[in-house]
Amino acid sequence: MKPQHTIAFVVVAVLATVVIEETRISKMRAEIIRLQAIPPDTPSDIEAIVNRSPEITEMAPETPKPTPEPEPAPEAETPELAPAGRKIPIDFPEPDKETVAKLALSSYSDFALDAGLTNRELAYLTSLLEHRTNTLQDTAAKWMTSTPSERAGLEDTMTLIVAKSDDEIASFLGNDADAKAFSRYHSMQPEREMVATMASALDDLGATLEMAKEKQLVETLHQARVGTGSIDWNSPAALKAIGQGGALERFEKEWKAQSDALVGLLPKFLAETETAAVIQSREAMKENIAAAIASAVEAINRGSE
Numbered sequence: 001m002k003p004q005h006t007i008a009f010v011v012v013a014v015l016a017t018v019v020i021e022e023t024r025i026s027k028m029r030a031e032i033i034r035l036q037a038i039p040p041d042t043p044s045d046i047e048a049i050v051n052r053s054p055e056i057t058e059m060a061p062e063t064p065k066p067t068p069e070p071e072p073a074p075e076a077e078t079p080e081l082a083p084a085g086r087k088i089p090i091d092f093p094e095p096d097k098e099t100v101a102k103l104a105l106s107s108y109s110d111f112a113l114d115a116g117l118t119n120r121e122l123a124y125l126t127s128l129l130e131h132r133t134n135t136l137q138d139t140a141a142k143w144m145t146s147t148p149s150e151r152a153g154l155e156d157t158m159t160l161i162v163a164k165s166d167d168e169i170a171s172f173l174g175n176d177a178d179a180k181a182f183s184r185y186h187s188m189q190p191e192r193e194m195v196a197t198m199a200s201a202l203d204d205l206g207a208t209l210e211m212a213k214e215k216q217l218v219e220t221l222h223q224a225r226v227g228t229g230s231i232d233w234n235s236p237a238a239l240k241a242i243g244q245g246g247a248l249e250r251f252e253k254e255w256k257a258q259s260d261a262l263v264g265l266l267p268k269f270l271a272e273t274e275t276a277a278v279i280q281s282r283e284a285m286k287e288n289i290a291a292a293i294a295s296a297v298e299a300i301n302r303g304s305e
Contacts, residue, residue, distance in 0.1 A: 086117070087172050088124045095123040107192050111185045115178050124172065132165040136236065143239055144300050151243055158236040190232045191221035198281040207277030209270075216269050217278065224261040230254035233289060242300055247293050255286060 095103065100119045103109065103126065112122040136158055143154040170179040195218050202208055209217065224230075231237045233251065241247050259279070266275040 086121045086124075086174055088121065092120070092124055092127075094120050099123060107189065107196070108185075111182060115173070115181060121172075125169065128165065128169055128172065132161065135161050140236070140239060143243075144296075148243065151240075155236065155240055158239075162236070188218050188222040190234060191218045191225070193234075194221060194282070194285070197285060198278070201281040201284060202277050205277040205280065207274045209274065213269060213274070217266075220262070220265045220269070221258075224258040224265060228254065228257040228261055230258055233293060238293075239296075242293065242297055247297055248290060251290060251293055259283075 103112075103119060103122050106122075106126065108122065108125065108129075111117075112125070117125065139154055139158050139161065143151055143158075146154060166183070169182060170176075173179050173182060195214060199208075199214075225232070231241060231254070238247075241250060259282075262279065262282075266278055270278065
């Protein structure tokens with residue numbers, strides 16, 4: 001038998017992932033609470049989800065335009081102020097070379113590059129995310145051994161942990177644009193991890209994806225999950241779903257809904273052989289996810305006896 005805390009880690013391995021659409025930062029707390037709610041078991045309109053995804057077409061090269069003559073700037077014009085820097089505690093250390101190398105390979109390195117974060121800033125962001133994950137894991141472990149009547153309070157605690165963490169990250173980034181970009185990037189973390197897991201299988205199938213297609217795949221998997229009202233099974237919402245019963249049946253239903261959506265979405269940017277390889281690689285992951293959910297159900301039932 002696996003220890004209770006180990007099972008908690010399996011089920012909520014990410015735990016920092018909550019689907020947050022692009023909304024104003026002032027609404028982040030309410031959005032988190034809304035999106036952690038269990039969606040109703042109503043059939044999804046797969047065709048509508050597919051139709052909302054635009055066709056991916058190659059852009060024709062633009063004809064070079066002549067460079068206009070530069071105009072002299074007004075002499076009395078006052079230059080714009082530089083944007084405020086990130087807010088990091090003074091005593092937060094500069095990362096060493098080993099840490100920098102790890103950060104360069106982390107799943108948030110692309111966001112750091114787009115947002116222009118320094119190594120120290122990315123290290124601080126990583127520390128905030130790690131603190132969120134550790135705190136949530138500890139709370140999840142308590143949830144798993146609690147009685148049904150105690151779970152609602154612990155679920156509220158997890159919601160507040162995420163909300164507080166989001167506030168800290170928004171404060172660190174220092175502006176709404178970067179905070180919204182982070183929320184969008186972070187919401188696709190489950191799919192980013194799925195694609196990373198699938199990469200080896202895609203290589204074996206001779207369907208290694210170039211970077212642009214890999215990023216599009218992440219976005220498409222995310223669209224299929226959110227568009228079908230499916231939950232991330234590595235999130236606090238998964239614990240709530242398991243506690244309500246029928247988790248495996250729900251997982252099967254949501255997996256099929258996403259699979260149906262992907263049949264229409266993937267060919268919009270992948271070749272036929274690439275589409276087949278992605279579907280095959282994704283299906284190969286299904287059994288392990290279902291097994292983890294089954295183990296969690298067993299642990300939760302045993303812990304609440």
